Amino acid sequence: MSVGGDHWIHPVLQWLLQSGQNDASAVANAAPAAEIQTLISSLAPAELEAVLGVLEAQDDSLLSTPGFKLLAQWIASRTLELSRSPSHENGNAIDAELLATLYRRLESLDQSESAAHTMQTLAGQLDPASLETLAELLIEAPPQRWQLAGLGLSPLWRANTDQLEEFFEQLRDCELEPSCFCVVMDLANYAVREARLDEHPWRNRSEQLKRMLESILGQLRKLEREPQAFGNSVTAVQQILGDSLAMTVSLCDALGLIGDRSASRVLGEALELSHRRIQTEAAGALAALGDERGKQRLIQLAADPVSRMRAVHYARELEMTDALEASLQTPQALAESELAAWLAAREQFALPPTEMELIDTRIQYWPGYDEPQECFLFRYSYHLPDRHLSNVGMVGPLTKSFTADLANLPVDDIYAAFAGWQAEHEEIYEVPAHQFNSAQRREAERLSLWLEDQQFEDIDSIALTFFLGEFALLCHARQDERQLGVITDGQELLSYPISEHPASLSPEIILCIFRGRKLLRTFNP
Secondary structure (H helix, E strand, C coil): CCCCCCCCHHHHHHHHHHHCCCCHHHHHHCHHHHHHHHHHCCCCHHHHHHHHHHHHCCCHHHHCCHHHHHHHHHHHHHHHHHHCCCCCCCCCCCCHHHHHHHHHHHHHCCCHHHHHHHHHHHHHHCCHHHHHHHHHHHHHCCCCCHHHHHHHHHHHHHCCHHHHHHHHHHCCCCCCCHHHHHHHHHHHHHHHHCCCCCCCCCHHHHHHHHHHHHHHHHHHHHHHHCHHHHCCCHHHHHHHHHHHHHHHHHHHHHHHHHCCHHHHHHHHHHHCCCCHHHHHHHHHHHHHCCCHHHHHHHHHHCCCHHHHHHHHHHHHHCCCHHHCCHHHHCHHHHHHHHHHHHHHCCCCCCCCCCEEEEEEEEEECCCCCCCCEEEEEEEEEEECCCCEEEEEEEECCCCEECCCCCCCCCHHHHHHHHHHHHCCCCCEEEEEHHHCCHHHHHHHHHHHHHHHHCCCEEEEEEEEEEECCEEEEEEEEEECCEEEEEEECCCCEEEEECCCCCCCCCHHHHHHHHHHHHHHHHHCC
8 A cells, every 4th residue: 555646545435434344353453454553654734634524525424433543543653753843843744624624524423532532633733723723613613522622631731931921812812611721721731830830820710710719619519418409329429429529629629729719718618618639729729828737737648548649749849848757758658659549530430449459569560651660469459348369460561450350360460451451552453253265264263272272162262363473362261160261372281260250261362472572571581
C-alpha cells in the first residue's frame, strides 16, 4: 500500500466498509488494520488532509463504523507526532474548517469518541486558526461528557505561553457547558501552576466561580442526603456525582490559585462535605489562601490512605511537609495511597479497601521505560457484610488490579501479568481461531499435537498469539480431570486451572502472564 497519488486512499475506504461488518475487537485485530495504521503514521499533513477530505464526503454509515474510530485515533496520533517535530511550522496544518465540519457530523451521528479524536487532531496543531476554531466548537458544539472533552483538549497541556494566551483569549467572557468547563479550568490551573501563564485566565471571574461552587456544593449536600432524588439507578447517581466532583475539584483549585481570600467561606463549606477528594481539594485551596483550617485538614487527610497522595502533594507545593509525619511521605506510603485511591474510584469498588499489606517491592526494568522503575505489590481486602474479597494490586509503571484473583500466583508471575497486560507493540497481537488462515491453522494443529504429547486432552483453540515474531497457541484443554487455560510456543508451556467463577484466572490473564514473563526476562536478564 504505497503513498503516491490518491490511489492509496481506496484501500482505506475498502477497509472501512468491511469494518462495518465486524465488531470493534475483530476490526482492530484484523491484519489490514496494522497496514492501515502504518500507512497513516507515514503521511504528511497534506496527505492527512486528503484522507479527511475524502472521508468527509462519504455517507454517514461509513463514519459510524468501528474502523473509522480507529482511523480517527491514528490520524490524531500522527498529527501530534508531526506537531512535536522540530520542522513543524504553524502553516503546515490540516484545514481547521475541514476538521470542524467532520467533528460536527460525528457529533450529530452520536460518534462521540471519533468526534473527540477529531477535536484532538484540531487541538494538536496549535496554530492560530486551529485554536480559534477549537474555541468555537467548545462554545457551539461541546462534547457531552467531560472525559471526551479531556481527550479532545489533551494536546493543549503541552502548549506554550503564546498558544495558551491565544486559546484563552478566544474564550474570554464565554459561557461553557459543564462538560467542557472543568477541563478548560483544569488546563488553566495547570498552566498557572507550571508558570506558563502569569495569572489565572479566570481571575476577573472569581465571583462567578464562587457562585458556581456554592451551587454545586448545595447539589452535593442533597445528593448525600437523598441520592434517590437524582435517579433510580446507581449508574445515574454515580454519573451525577462524578460530574459534580470534577467541577468541584476544578473550582477549588482555581480559587486557591487566583488567591481571592473572600473564597474562604465557600471553600470552608466544601471542607464539611464527607467526600474525601473534595475535602482534600478544599483544604489545599484554603491552605494556599493562608487559612489555618486548610493546613490542619491536610495534616489529617495525609493519614488516610485514600487522600494521602494528594494531601502530601499539596503540602509539598505549600512547603509545609515538616508538619506531616515522615512515615506518610515514603515511596511505600504514597504507593499504598495511589492503589487505595484507584480502588476507591467509582469505576472500581467505589470504596476504599478495609486492609492493605505490602507483599513485594523491587526496582526493575519495565517495558516502555528507559530507566528502572520502582514497583510495589499490595494485598488488599474488603470485609463486606455479605462476603470477603481479597486480591493483589500493583503500583509503579501502572496502577491496577484485575478481577481475576492473583493472590496465589508466584510474585514473578504477578508482575508478569501486569507487564503483559500493559505491553503495546505492533508485533504483539493475537488472531482468534475463527479467523485463522490456512498457514495459521497448520501452526495451531502442530502445537495442538505437541500438547497432546504432553498429556493434554480436549484441546480447543482460542487464538494464535504473536509476540515479536514468535507465535504461541492459546487454548482450553483438560488434564487430570481439570479444566485449564493453556498457552505454549512448543517450548515454553504455561497452564492454570480456570472456571466460571468471576475471580478465576482466564485465558486472557494467562496470555498476559506468558507475554509478561518473556518481556521481564528480556528487560531484566
